[in-house]
Amino acid sequence: MLICHCNVITAKEIEETIIDLLDADPWVLIVPAKVYHAMHKRGRCCGCFPNVVETIIRVTETYHARLQAPGDVVSHLDRVRALRVQFGSRPHEGRTTSHRAA
Template sequence: MIVCHCMSITDHDIRRAVDWMRAADPQVLITPGKVYRALGKKADCGGCLPHFVETLRACDNFEVPMQLRGLRRAMTQERHHEGRRKGN
């Protein structure tokens, strides 16, 4: 099924790119931009991105590496305790 009409990207292309990236580096954080680059293409109008991301999430090899899970939560908690207090 075609996911991106502008660049003629199919769901099969996305799955192959994800599999290739995961095989090359098991710790890679896969993003839509990296998939476009792996396919030698770039986003044009962006209308496909919701379906593109949905297709990415459905891939068997699309998962956040274990050591990167919860990273955003840890970073925001760290920032919360830094800096000046409001009274200063």
């Protein structure tokens, strides 16, 4: 599945990059910018970042569950989705309808 249409990056490529980062340090904080930097890419329109965040959470949870790390594995994906519902999404980026770029 294509995640980033600007850079033509698939979900599998992102998942492999996340696993590589976790193999280097299982407790590293992974953010979309770190994933893109590891892939030698950069976010252009950044519309894919919400999907990348969900992929990071899903892959990290699966990775730590596989390791059977001591303690409970906390599911953050439901919390992220709840925050999206609570605060909503702003597709217009705060611009008014009369905003013109030119």
